[in-house]
Amino acid sequence: VVSYNIILGGLAKLGRITEARKLLEEMVEANIEPDLVSYNILIHGMCREGMLSDARRILNTMRASGIEPDTVTYSTILDGYCKGGKVVQARQLLGEMLRRGCFPNAVTFNILIQSVCKEGRISEAYKLLQKMRERGLCPDTITCNIMIQGLCKNGRVDNAIQIMDSMCLQGSATIGEDEGSMTNASLSDRCFPDVVTYSTVMDGLCKEGRLDEAKGLFVEMLEKGLEVDEIAYSTIIDGLCKQGELNVAFKLLNEMQTRGCPPTKGTYNILMQGLCSKGKIDRAYKLLEYMQKKGCAPD
């Protein structure tokens, strides 16, 4: 099964769902019964392709073959519904999950929290956090990152920074409503800021025109020895471009190359956008040629 699952995963990742379905049938014929993981892979692939109702139908297929969907299965479809804005269906599925005695875990909650954050319902997100704790689940770094992004996108960058600071200090998420309720800060959640945390907050700061603070965080991240990736670089580069600090932005581009963090086409797009918005079309052209020379295909 594992061998087949690996291939299934490969197909699913490429969005080749029809082939994945066929492979599943072949497995049955070859007397290798698809297992829980096989179905989860297929469902995930379908969700990524927006085939939500197909994914949903697989649930029944699974049950018919005597395989009970697990938390991963439900979370996968839930995420698909949430990302697709199908709130009603998401609620239904959550109910079904609970009715069947399948417990949500931290990932499930993270999906739900992200969903309400994207709708701008921050207080709802805090309520979910509360529920999460009541169920004995610890918010993890991803939970914090989701909250941080939600706060940033809703004009509450300073609250986001508070969360990040408390992550730094205690290595745990002290996330309760701002009115300092000292929730479970003692628990051994390993919940330190990572590159995503920093990138998210830097982006929030840049979008508010607080470039200097973002720069400060960037330096802090380097000092901490975190592995700065191309998105972190791109984030600050975008901030620099938008504030007209193109030369600094290009300095960072070079730094990326020397640090073994190769710029992607996204990075180049940001810089070309920056050049174009300043009317420097010639330099933008040059950069277009340059990225190709570096083996980066423009889109």
Add this chain to the structure above:
RNA sequence: ACUUUUAUUGAUA
């Protein structure tokens, strides 16, 4: 005991 396959977070548009 350990080990292979599945779900959630960040940039440009």
